[in-house]
Structure formats: structure tokens, C-alpha cells
Amino acid sequence: xxxxxxxxxxxxxxxDKPHIGHAYTTLACDALARFKRLDGYxxxxxxxxxxxxxxxxxxxxxKGIDPKSFTxxxxxxxxxxxxxxxxxxxxxxxxxxxRHYAACQKLWQTLIDNGDxxxxxxxxxxAVRDEAFYAxxxxxxxxxxxxxxxxxxxxxxYFFRLSAYQDKLLAHYxxxxxxxxxxxRLNEVRSFVAGGLMDLSVSRxxxxxxxxxxxxxxxxxxxxxxxxxxxxxxxGYGQEGGEDQYAHRWPADLHMVGKDILRFHxxxxxxxxxAANLPLPKRVFAHGWWTNEGQKISKSLGNVIDPxxxxxxxxxxxxxxxxxxxxxxxxxxxFSRTAMMHRMNGDLANxxxxxxxxxxxxxxxxxxxxxxxxPAAHEDADLGLLNPLDNLLEGQRKHYDNQQFHEAxxxxxxxxxxxxxxxxxxxxxxxxxxxxxxxxxxxWTLAETLRQVxxxxxxxxxxxxxxxxxxxxxxxxxxxxxxxxxDHRLEGGWAIEKPTPVFPRYVEExxx
Ligand code: ME8
Numbered sequence: 001x002x003x004x005x006x007x008x009x010x011x012x013x014x015x016d017k018p019h020i021g022h023a024y025t026t027l028a029c030d031a032l033a034r035f036k037r038l039d040g041y042x043x044x045x046x047x048x049x050x051x052x053x054x055x056x057x058x059x060x061x062x063k064g065i066d067p068k069s070f071t072x073x074x075x076x077x078x079x080x081x082x083x084x085x086x087x088x089x090x091x092x093x094x095x096x097x098x099r100h101y102a103a104c105q106k107l108w109q110t111l112i113d114n115g116d117x118x119x120x121x122x123x124x125x126x127a128v129r130d131e132a133f134y135a136x137x138x139x140x141x142x143x144x145x146x147x148x149x150x151x152x153x154x155x156x157x158y159f160f161r162l163s164a165y166q167d168k169l170l171a172h173y174x175x176x177x178x179x180x181x182x183x184x185r186l187n188e189v190r191s192f193v194a195g196g197l198m199d200l201s202v203s204r205x206x207x208x209x210x211x212x213x214x215x216x217x218x219x220x221x222x223x224x225x226x227x228x229x230x231x232x233x234x235x236g237y238g239q240e241g242g243e244d245q246y247a248h249r250w251p252a253d254l255h256m257v258g259k260d261i262l263r264f265h266x267x268x269x270x271x272x273x274x275a276a277n278l279p280l281p282k283r284v285f286a287h288g289w290w291t292n293e294g295q296k297i298s299k300s301l302g303n304v305i306d307p308x309x310x311x312x313x314x315x316x317x318x319x320x321x322x323x324x325x326x327x328x329x330x331x332x333x334x335f336s337r338t339a340m341m342h343r344m345n346g347d348l349a350n351x352x353x354x355x356x357x358x359x360x361x362x363x364x365x366x367x368x369x370x371x372x373x374x375p376a377a378h379e380d381a382d383l384g385l386l387n388p389l390d391n392l393l394e395g396q397r398k399h400y401d402n403q404q405f406h407e408a409x410x411x412x413x414x415x416x417x418x419x420x421x422x423x424x425x426x427x428x429x430x431x432x433x434x435x436x437x438x439x440x441x442x443x444w445t446l447a448e449t450l451r452q453v454x455x456x457x458x459x460x461x462x463x464x465x466x467x468x469x470x471x472x473x474x475x476x477x478x479x480x481x482x483x484x485x486x487d488h489r490l491e492g493g494w495a496i497e498k499p500t501p502v503f504p505r506y507v508e509e510x511x512x
């Protein structure tokens with residue numbers, strides 16, 4: 001069996017319609033999942049919905065529907081979104097599924113057996129919007145640090161002995177400096193833990209929309225303990241016959257999350273797993289947040305961005321490229337029409353689109369519609385383009401393993417720029433009159449560049465790259481990363497169709 005790569009998105013609360021933030025997290029994972037598949041890994045890419053807790057229960061009540069019917073409906077919207085946006089998740093988990101109850105209850109029982117959960121009572125602040133408990137010292141002007149309103153909660157509660165894990169967590173960060181990325185986020189997590197940890201309330205007794213605590217029906221599990229466990233549920237944990245899958249998949253290679261939910265993934269989750277003597281995920285990456293034309297995105301401001309509308313306006317691949325190229329992954333970013341059009345018309349239509357169209361048109365017109373054959377030898381100018389191209393993959397692997405998607409794209413676009421300079425320098429239109437053989441070699445060198453570029457952009461732009469590879473005449477089974485580099489050249493010798501542009505220019509509508 002080939003090597004496993006298991007990556008996850010957060011599971012989304014079903015209190016709301018999917019928006020650009022959800023699409024962004026899943027998109028980053030989708031690009032990474034596609035990259036790893038093309039690179040020969042046996043990938044499992046998980047997403048899903050987080051359906052319990054007070055927030056969801058309240059949204060259902062506000063709509064006058066029971067929580068189960070409500071979650072069925074909204075969860076379906078999220079599942080539909082994965083299809084509309086072409087995400088390639090291998091599983092879609094819902095926390096209301098039986099398999100998930102089984103996993104949560106097994107983990108709970110293990111924590112009880114190991115003496116890390118005890119019964120007590122909670123009196124303190126709770127923010128329903130964040131589904132999080134906050135210490136008195138964190139509350140300012142009646143609000144949580146996230147700005148969420150808080151309420152005072154007093155109820156019997158089971159507690160997890162989080163305080164016992166401070167040193168172990170700090171040691172884990174120390175010994176595994178890649179466990180949390182980017183680095184600045186690791187520092188935040190480290191100082192939070194170093195500041196001292198209190199035991200964590202892990203059950204609620206004042207409402208019932210959750211996974212029942214084994215042996216005590218008066219309590220449901222705290223929604224974050226329930227939610228985090230999804231990553232193991234889908235890997236077979238607690239499932240009858242799930243042992244082989246669990247052994248193959250767990251620990252996860254990557255949990256991708258937004259910066260707002262890092263504490264849950266980098267502090268609570270590893271502590272639960274340590275307490276259960278289970279392996280920890282290898283890495284947690286916290287990405288930044290998008291604003292809309294400089295403004296915080298919020299329902300009350302009415303500026304929520306619908307990813308389907310963006311994809312319909314600009315194109316799905318264009319949106320994917322923009323989101324992953326515009327912002328250094330990990331930083332916050334601003335979504336603006338101007339920036340979107342700039343990327344679309346600059347990087348895509350002008351730089352890569354024109355290159356592809358020019359090269360294929362010259363081949364179509366000047367080589368009688370036949371793809372030139374791979375030359376027996378290359379001139380220095382050709383090697384100036386081919387050598388860095390042949391060596392791109394190593395750098396791409398590094399960037400994808402560091403989740404630096406913008407760097408990966410930047411490196412590819414350096415080659416695209418070099419290819420554009422090469423066309424101008426070699427002037428194949430002039431060679432047509434003086435040296436047909438050399439013209440064919442130059443056009444072949446450019447077609448080979450387009451082939452490798454198209455193979456490498458498949459994770460980010462699956463449709464446009466397929467279109468390019470179809471037009472070049474590259475077979476579908478010759479598009480994996482094993483076909484990159486000098487040992488697998490574009491052979492040529494086949495007829496090509498009249499080329500059609502890959503990336504349209506975006507022209508703003510009158511009055512838009
Ligand atoms: O937190 N820009 O779910 P969620 C970028 N159920 N990302 C954004 C964003 C924005 N403007 N707004 C939201 C939850 N997000 C829990 C997770 S996992 C065991 C449980 C991102 O639906 C946000 O950072 O509130 C988070 O990663 C994701 O959307 C899910 O948010």
C-alpha cells in the first residue's frame with residue numbers, strides 16, 4: 001500500500017450558510033490533497049459538519065424546527081458546496097452519525113479509565129458563539145477576547161484534568177517545532193500554555209443536544225470534545241472492524257484550521273490524546289482571515305461573501321488561484337474585486353493564458369498542426385528554460401509540505417515569465433522564414449514547458465490545467481508527477497486541434 005496522507009478541515013457549524021471562510025479552509029486542503037495524490041500518496045481528505053451544542057440548538061429553535069431536521073438540512077448545504085466547488089474530499093462526517101457517537105464514547109471512557117475526567121461543578125463565563133469557556137481575567141467589557149457575548153453558567157459538570165498536561169504540552173512543542181504553524185502561532189500557543197492551564201469543563205447539563213455522557217444521561221459532552229473527536233471517528237477509531245483503517249490513517253498528517261480555533265486544536269486536542277495514550281496529529285496549520293474590501297466580514301454588516309457567487313462571476317479555477325496566490329498562506333487577506341481582476345487578467349490571462357495560446361497557435365499554423373517532436377539535443381538557451389523547469393518538483397513538495405501555496409505558485413510563475421522572455425528572445429515567427437528546424441525545437445521547448453507547468457498547477461486549477469493538457473495532447477494517464485522532469489519529455493508527433501484560450505480576460509460590466 002502506498003504511503004498514507006491524512007488531512008482534515010475543521011468541521012463546520014451548521015448554524016449558518018457556507019461562506020468564503022469555509023470555502024477557503026476546504027480549498028487549501030483540496031489543493032494539498034490533489035498535490036499528494038498526484039505525488040503518489042494514498043490520500044484521505046476529510047471534511048464535514050459540527051452539529052451539536054448550544055449554538056446549533058439555538059439556531060434550530062429560532063427557525064422553529066427540531067435540531068435533527070435543522071442539521072439535516074444545513075449539513076446538506078455544506079455537502080452540496082463541496083460538489084459545487086469541485087472539492088475532492090474522500091469522506092464527509094456529521095457529528096450526529098452513529099459512528100461518531102461510538103468514537104466519542106470510547107474516547108470518553110478511556111479518559112475516565114485513565115483518571116483524567118472527574119465530576120465537579122462549573123461556575124463561570126461561557127460564549128455560545130464560540131462554544132467556549134472563558135476565565136474571568138479574559139472578559140473585558142462583558143465580552144470574550146473574540147468579541148463574543150458571554151453568559152454566566154452554573155451547573156454540574158465533568159472536568160478534564162487539563163492542568164496536568166501543561167508540562168507535557170510544552171515539551172511536545174519544544175520537541176516538535178513543526179507541530180504548530182506558522183511559527184508566530186506556535187509562540188502564541190506556547191505562551192498561552194506557559195501562562196497556566198485550568199481543568200476544562202467537558203460536559204453540559206443544561207441542555208441535551210449533544211453526545212450523551214456514558215453512564216450519566218444528565219450530561220452531554222462539551223461540543224468541542226465531541227467535535228475534535230471527528231478526526232479519529234473518520235479514521236476508524238471506535239468502529240467495529242475499523243482497526244486496520246485506524247492503524248493506516250491515524251495519526252493525521254495535518255489538521256488545517258482558522259486562527260480563531262487554534263487553541264482547541266493545539267492545546268485541548270493534544271492533551272485529550274495524551275491522556276488517552278493515543279498518538280498526536282503531526283501538524284496543525286492555522287490560516288488567517290479574509291476581510292471584504294477592507295472590512296471585517298460579518299452577517300450584521302451584510303458583507304458575507306458567497307463562494308458560489310464568486311466562482312460564477314470569475315470562474316472556479318480563477319477563484320481558487322486568487323485565494324491561494326494573493327495572500328501568504330497563514331496571513332490575513334483582503335478580498336477585493338480589483339485584486340481579483342488583477343490576478344485574473346495579469347497572472348492568468350496575460351502571463352500563462354497568452355503563452356499557451358501563442359505557442360499552440362504557432363504550432364497549429366506553422367507546423368501544419370502537428371506537435372513538434374522532442375529534439376535530440378537542446379541548445380543552451382533551451383536548457384536555460386528546461387533545467388529550472390525539470391527541477392521544480394522538489395521545491396513544490398517543500399512548499400506544499402509547509403502549506404506555502406503562494407510560494408509554490410510563485411515559483412511556477414517564475415518559469416512562466418522565463419518562458420515569455422524566451423519566446424520574445426527566440427522569436428519563432430522570424431525563424432519561420434530562416435530556420436524551420438530551429439523554429440520547431442523552440443516551439444517544442446515551449447510546449448514542454450507548458451506541459452510541466454500544467455501538470456504542476458493541477459492541484460490549484462484542475463479545470464484549466466486539464467484543458468491545457470488536452471490541447472497539448474498529453475494523455476490522461478500521463479499527468480501524475482512521475483511524468484515530470486527530463487526523463488519523460490513531451491514526445492510530440494501528433495496532430496493538435498485549433499487552440500482555444502484557457503483563461504478569459506475579465507471585463508467589468510458597465511455600471512458594476
Ligand atoms: O469553528 N476568513 O466552525 P466554524 C477565513 N465547528 N476563514 C474563516 C473566516 C474568514 N473570514 N470566517 C470563518 C468551527 N473562517 C468549529 C470547528 S473543528 C473540530 C470544529 C473559518 O463553522 C474559521 O477560521 O465557525 C474556521 O477555521 C472555519 O471557518 C470554521 O468555522
